[in-house]
Amino acid sequence: xxxxxxxxxxxxxxxxxxxxxxxxxxxxxxxxxxxxxxxxxxxxxxxxxxxxxxxxxxxxxxxxxxxxxxxxxxxxxxxxxxxxxxxxxxxxxxxxxxxxxxxxxxxxxxxxxxxxxxxxxxxxxxxxxx
Numbered sequence: 001x002x003x004x005x006x007x008x009x010x011x012x013x014x015x016x017x018x019x020x021x022x023x024x025x026x027x028x029x030x031x032x033x034x035x036x037x038x039x040x041x042x043x044x045x046x047x048x049x050x051x052x053x054x055x056x057x058x059x060x061x062x063x064x065x066x067x068x069x070x071x072x073x074x075x076x077x078x079x080x081x082x083x084x085x086x087x088x089x090x091x092x093x094x095x096x097x098x099x100x101x102x103x104x105x106x107x108x109x110x111x112x113x114x115x116x117x118x119x120x121x122x123x124x125x126x127x128x129x130x
Contacts, residue, residue, distance in 0.1 A: 030053055031050045032054075033050070067117045070110045073106070
């Protein structure tokens with residue numbers, strides 16, 4: 001980071017709504033849960049999944065292709081469900097159930113944000129064309 005630059009000068013949060021912050025909160029919680037569970041259970045891939053969630057939160061705050069992050073986030077999160085089921089067959093934990101509830105909510109929130117972004121972009125294109 002160059003001298004005089006702060007982290008806030010690299011992030012774009014002015015346009016974020018309450019729904020965006022909810023998505024960020026859900027991503028951070030599920031990321032921390034994955035990192036924690038991966039270390040406690042000795043499953044490095046679970047920790048890496050958590051790092052993926054945390055990395056996505058950083059990219060989002062840096063305003064890196066947010067619409068693409070919505071789609072990738074939906075798929076990435078949805079893939080966690082069958083992986084969790086297969087990896088934990090007959091050994092489900094309360095933390096795992098809580099994480100899946102949070103991830104289900106995250107998918108709903110990301111789907112809404114993607115839909116809203118598409119709707120807004122369509123209006124912007126129509127206004128520009130007129």
